[in-house]
Amino acid sequence: MIRVLMVDDQQLIRAGLRMLCDAQPDLEVVGEAGDGREAVTLAERLVPDLIVMDLRMPGLDGITATGRILAARPAARVLVLTTFGDDDHLYPALTAGACGFLLKDASPEELLDGIRRAAAGESPFSPEVLRRLVHRAV
Amino acid sequence: MGWLTLLFARRGALVRMVLLDLSGVGYLIFVAAPGAWQWTLAGIAFAAALVLHRRPAINLAVQAVLFAVATAWLDDPTINAVGAGWVLLEATVRSAPPVRWWGAGALAVVQLAGGPGDSLRGQLYSLVPLVGLPLLVGALVRATGERTAEEQRRREAEAREARIAERGAVARELHDVVAHQVASMVLRVGVARHVLPGLTPPVQEVFDDVHATGTTALADLRRLVEVLRAPDGVRDDAALTVIEPAALPAAFDGAVETARRAGLVVDADIAPEVRELDAVRGLALLRLTQEALTNVAKHAGVGAKVHLLVAVGPETVTWEVTDDGGAPAMGGPVVQGGGHGLTGMRERVAVLGGELEAGRHGTGWRVRTVLPRAAA
Numbered sequence: 025m026i027r028v029l030m031v032d033d034q035q036l037i038r039a040g041l042r043m044l045c046d047a048q049p050d051l052e053v054v055g056e057a058g059d060g061r062e063a064v065t066l067a068e069r070l071v072p073d074l075i076v077m078d079l080r081m082p083g084l085d086g087i088t089a090t091g092r093i094l095a096a097r098p099a100a101r102v103l104v105l106t107t108f109g110d111d112d113h114l115y116p117a118l119t120a121g122a123c124g125f126l127l128k129d130a131s132p133e134e135l136l137d138g139i140r141r142a143a144a145g146e147s148p149f150s151p152e153v154l155r156r157l158v159h160r161a162v
Numbered sequence: 163m164g165w166l167t168l169l170f171a172r173r174g175a176l177v178r179m180v181l182l183d184l185s186g187v188g189y190l191i192f193v194a195a196p197g198a199w200q201w202t203l204a205g206i207a208f209a210a211a212l213v214l215h216r217r218p219a220i221n222l223a224v225q226a227v228l229f230a231v232a233t234a235w236l237d238d239p240t241i242n243a244v245g246a247g248w249v250l251l252e253a254t255v256r257s258a259p260p261v262r263w264w265g266a267g268a269l270a271v272v273q274l275a276g277g278p279g280d281s282l283r284g285q286l287y288s289l290v291p292l293v294g295l296p297l298l299v300g301a302l303v304r305a306t307g308e309r310t311a312e313e314q315r316r317r318e319a320e321a322r323e324a325r326i327a328e329r330g331a332v333a334r335e336l337h338d339v340v341a342h343q344v345a346s347m348v349l350r351v352g353v354a355r356h357v358l359p360g361l362t363p364p365v366q367e368v369f370d371d372v373h374a375t376g377t378t379a380l381a382d383l384r385r386l387v388e389v390l391r392a393p394d395g396v397r398d399d400a401a402l403t404v405i406e407p408a409a410l411p412a413a414f415d416g417a418v419e420t421a422r423r424a425g426l427v428v429d430a431d432i433a434p435e436v437r438e439l440d441a442v443r444g445l446a447l448l449r450l451t452q453e454a455l456t457n458v459a460k461h462a463g464v465g466a467k468v469h470l471l472v473a474v475g476p477e478t479v480t481w482e483v484t485d486d487g488g489a490p491a492m493g494g495p496v497v498q499g500g501g502h503g504l505t506g507m508r509e510r511v512a513v514l515g516g517e518l519e520a521g522r523h524g525t526g527w528r529v530r531t532v533l534p535r536a537a538a
Contacts, residue, residue, distance in 0.1 A: 040350040110384070110387075110388055128380075131352055132357070133356070
């Protein structure tokens with residue numbers, strides 16, 4: 025069973041993700057956080073296998089929250105799920121220690137696959153984001 | 163030197179000519195004992211000055227001819243000398259540069275040729291008030307005017323640039339907000355299509371269509387946001403370009419806290435109903451607040467007392483930031499407002515169908531707007 029913490033300031037997104045995960049036998053949403061501060065607290069208390077993290081949130085943003093969570097527990101796995109995959113979001117998130125980067129318009133299959141792979145230690149990326157990374161690297 | 167430009171502004175030409183004529187009439191009546199010819203030449207000069215007040219070059223030619231005639235025929239050509247000299251000044255200010263040199267040359271020739279009684283030194287000296295002074299003063303006025311105009315153009319260009327930049331920022335944020343909302347819709351629809359049991363094929367098709375359209379729209383929006391992205395990097399609080407209305411009070415507290423750290427004494431009066439505003443208005447109010455508080459910190463300085471008011475009525479939202487101008491001891495001249503910050507704020511308010519009032523208030527400054535709650 026993969027225990028997941030959902031972090032997003034939009035209630036609609038959290039509900040959608042919970043619905044998606046709850047329908048899977050191997051996934052369990054153990055908590056929801058509406059901003060970065062709450063995410064840091066819940067990550068510490070619940071010790072989830074995976075944290076699905078939005079980047080832009082009021083108060084403490086996702087990048088800062090990711091940094092704090094990993095500083096407190098380096099083994100934690102943070103998968104970014106956000107609207108924008110541009111350089112201003114992508115590189116700071118990776119620098120902060122996120123293990124993967126998915127866009128919100130990914131299909132449910134891609135989302136589930138990404139969540140499972142991230143929990144298993146891999147680094148899932150949306151095709152667009154991957155293209156950007158490759159383009160930058162070569 | 164602005165007064166000099168003002169004194170010789172194009173608008174005032176007729177007034178200047180009337181005054182010139184009146185002083186001429188005064189001279190004829192009270193000082194000179196004019197004969198018929200002197201009256202005639204003076205009359206023509208007065209009339210030409212008035213009629214041709216908008217055409218300094220032609221006016222100068224006419225006055226020069228009259229001056230030549232007067233010098234040849236009259237004992238006292240003062241009226242025509244003063245008239246020609248003055249119009250030379252007008253032409254130096256307003257006409258193309260060759261006009262002044264031709265005019266000055268013509269007047270000098272007439273003067274030197276027409277005064278047989280004077281010594282050469284006396285004649286040369288008489289050129290000073292007739293030609294030298296008008297050229298000098300005229301050139302000075304012209305240069306000042308050009309500098310003022312240049313300054314004005316620069317200021318306008320800067321304001322325009324700031325307005326464009328701010329419009330870009332507003333557009334980016336608006337698209338940003340929409341993109342986030344579309345993203346959540348797309349995700350939700352995708353999940354529903356995946357998870358809900360017993361969907362009939364037509365319903366599945368609808369879900370797929372919505373998902374596909376939403377994905378395309380999102381891709382367009384992303385491109386737009388990237389194009390509109392500020393070249394000088396993202397604002398330091400870019401995390402807040404999208405804000406859930408429920409989080410607004412906390413965001414306002416954050417802005418106030420930042421201002422307090424900058425040394426302002428902030429007294430915030432924020433209606434709890436701000437959380438009922440839509441995302442675009444909420445964000446605009448937050449941005450206005452940040453900008454206004456930054457301005458106060460910049461212009462009024464440490465220790466200034468600020469009052470922030472956000473009042474939500476059934477139809478309108480009133481937003482106001484007032485400061486007391488800061489402690490006089492903190493000193494320094496108050497930097498005059500109207501900077502780029504204000505231009506940007508005006509743009510933001512205009513987008514939402516409001517108008518920004520900004521101006522002195524007591525010892526300090528006040529910015530204020532009343533926005534309609536719903537789109538007009």
